[in-house]
Amino acid sequence: MIIKDLGRVEYLHSYVAMQQFTRERDDSTPDELWICEHSPTFTQGLAGKAEHLIADTPIPIVQTDRGGQITFHGPGQIVAYPLVDLKRLGIFVKEYVYLLEESIIKTLLHFGVTGHRVKGAPGIYVQLNSPFGHSILPGIEGQHFGNPASADPFHGLGKIAALGIKVSRHRAYHGLSLNVNMDLNPFDLINPCGYKGLKTIDLSTIGVSVEVSEVARVLAGKLDTYLESK
Secondary structure, three states: OEEEEEEEOOHHHHHHHHHHHHHHOOOOOOOEEEEEEOOOEEEEOOOOOHHHEOOOOOOOEEEOOOOOOOEEEOOOEEEEEEEEEHHHHOOOHHHHHHHHHHHHHHHHHHOOOOOEOOOOOOOEEEEOOOOOOOOOOOOOOOOOOOOOOOOOOOOOEEEEEEEEEEEEOOEEEEEEEEEOOOOOHHHHHEOHHHOOOOOEOOOOOOOOOOOHHHHHHHHHHHHHHHHHOO
């Protein structure tokens, strides 16, 4: 996998570029991984509903062809775009999503943080009262939205990473975002990923002080290992 650090790049530039790369690649084109940060931008998935933007904002909103609902990108957040041929890797979309999430979980673990899956809500979550602990979620890990006994399905959880992908002719693009040290206020203007009241956090929120570049380096390594070892 060819890993490219794009630095700070406007969202629309990377969106158009990854569409073009995917459209023009052939069976011999090497997979690439683009790592970047974006200027403040809301992006809406194909199934996105307008009501999930709950306040007026001057921040641009971009309609995309990825899956999922609305999310926010901004400085201090790592965005990773694996541009991979799933057929050549021999994996299906469900396994691909699992591997992306596993890469995030192992990246967080590198910095002492325990990440969790939540069934039916793609992305990675952290238990706010025990971000460094190793207890599983109530019930069976990953089988419930947070605490099943609570009226709030995400009670006690904060979302630290989001996923949104697109697959065209077995070739995947878009990808994931991991919050490191960013302005989280824009998330208050939306129902993040379509979930009302979902709290969004970053590594800084839970007391992890680390450079974005260092987290990006670890994440890129995990993605390369989990995807290209297939």
